[in-house]
Amino acid sequence: MLPITSMVASLAAVALIVISISVSLRRMKVDTRIGFGSDETLMRRIRAQGNFTEYVPLVLILLGLAEYRGAATHWLWLVAGLLIAGRALHYAGIMTGSTAMRAPGMICTYSALLAGACILAFA
Numbered sequence: 001m002l003p004i005t006s007m008v009a010s011l012a013a014v015a016l017i018v019i020s021i022s023v024s025l026r027r028m029k030v031d032t033r034i035g036f037g038s039d040e041t042l043m044r045r046i047r048a049q050g051n052f053t054e055y056v057p058l059v060l061i062l063l064g065l066a067e068y069r070g071a072a073t074h075w076l077w078l079v080a081g082l083l084i085a086g087r088a089l090h091y092a093g094i095m096t097g098s099t100a101m102r103a104p105g106m107i108c109t110y111s112a113l114l115a116g117a118c119i120l121a122f123a
Contacts, residue, residue: 005064062116071123082112
């Protein structure tokens with residue numbers, strides 16, 4: 001049941017683990033237990049993790065509900081692809097400070113949210 005949502009949720013879980021481990025390792029390296037102190041790298045990792053947890057769950061909910069309601073597979077893959085591309089670009093952009101990657105990453109993420117909402121509303 002819900003094979004597309006299941007696959008995307010699994011990928012998201014693994015991605016969140018990787019992002020979270022990078023935060024934990026950096027915290028240990030700079031000996032900062034709360035916040036980010038004055039370490040810009042830690043701040044970037046924390047924001048990448050936070051941004052991921054702010055957007056991914058709602059897209060997964062939209063995707064799962066749309067899939068459950070029988071939305072066309074190609075539309076579900078569109079939302080999934082936008083989410084995956086968006087999160088990958090955003091992460092790369094925030095970690096390198098590249099607006100050239102970060103901005104398209106957010107546009108893809110916003111598009112995944114909007115497409116998911118539209119598919120759910122009109123499917």
